[in-house]
Amino acid sequence: MPDLGLEVLFKGKNLARLLGGLWTALRISLLSVAISLPLGVLLGVLMTRNNRFVKALLQFYLNFIRIMPQMVLLFIVYFGSTRAFGWDISGEAASVIVFTLWGTAEMSDLVRGALISIPRHQYESAEALGMSKSQTSLYIIIPQAVRRLIPLSINLVTRMIKTTSLILMIGVVEVLKVSQQIIEANRMSSPNAAFGVYLSVFLLYFFACWPISLLAGRLEKKWS
């Protein structure tokens, strides 16, 4: 049997360190999601209003965030802004800021899409039944928009978790960074550690995201 370098995992606290790294990544994603969701809903609703100026501004924000590679955003916030403004933020805080900017932009687009995908006739048949604007939103439009939105926003969460692998570039010790450290430290004693360690990283990401994707798929089927 080839040496897969799995034994490194059981040396000292390596496995616990890997899990700790994963937790850092998850913590950053979940915190960013928690902030992005309400902000994204707010901006998404604003985008469907008929204010040209607000629309143009939000469109610019969305495109700007989409065009920028996340890595560049991380560098701007972590290295650029600390130099320029002389403040001191941790890598983790910088990551939360960038992921929130990104999550809010993507979420607002999902919300806008969900809202405009509801046919005009749904509003009209609610109004024809005598519903007020707020009753129409509450009973007819929002429940339908939310059903379309939930699977999509869950996918956004998994994308976010995956993208956290970038934050090692600004010195946050997340799961990939821990892996590199373990591999470095065991270069002599187990030269094949890379395979074992990265395999476990693969599995960790898989088991963090898979249940979430599964849930999204379920909900999508249930509500289609």
Add this chain to the structure above:
Amino acid sequence: MDEVILSVKNLVKRFDDNTILNGISFDVRRGEVIVVLGPSGCGKSTLLRCLNALEPIQGGEIFLNGQAVDSAAKDLTGLRQQIGMVFQSYELFPHMSVLNNILIAPVQVQKRQREEVRAEALQLLERVGLREKQNSFPRELSGGQKQRVAIVRALCMHPEVLLLDEITAALDPEMVREVLDVVLNLAREGKTMLIVTHELSFARAIADRVLFIDGGKIVEQGKPADFFDHPQTERAKQFLRTFEYESVK
């Protein structure tokens, strides 16, 4: 049956510079069934939409039981509860069961007791042959079934007038009958209705009065037998001819 429920006076409707309805006047009396006919694009749907203020109007007046109907009316939702509307494309709420589609407005808008409305809804569903579908979702129903639910949904609000806009136009031919039978029964019970349809034999059977609209005006109106057998105007004759086929042999 002489009490006027709905009164339309000199109605003008424009989309930008495009005048669609140009001085339409008519009265609807309690228990009357009026069929609105006219070539495609003449403004039949627009007329019905004006009647429950889904479209703002540019001139004239509409009164329902003496109350002015327009999109700025202060009790617009109250007015709309008295006017039931059924659309060509059913427009059931896809996230609600059949029963909830029917109950939502009476319970939330009219604040009636859920149990009382439920009993009424089930009775109406029974009558249109759909009681066993009460817990189904719209996506599980055929077009004809959806349209019957939409009619029950409108009826459960106890409207004074029912507006039906080509409610069979999107249906497969074999489902048209089941829906039209429901409407015929409503007519027998004395429901006041304004019906837009392309089913001429149905129109003839159900109408107390036919309104023929063309070029933004009521060109001709009268009893169905007169209108269909002895149309007075060239435009009405031409319209009726488009439904006839010459033999090809």
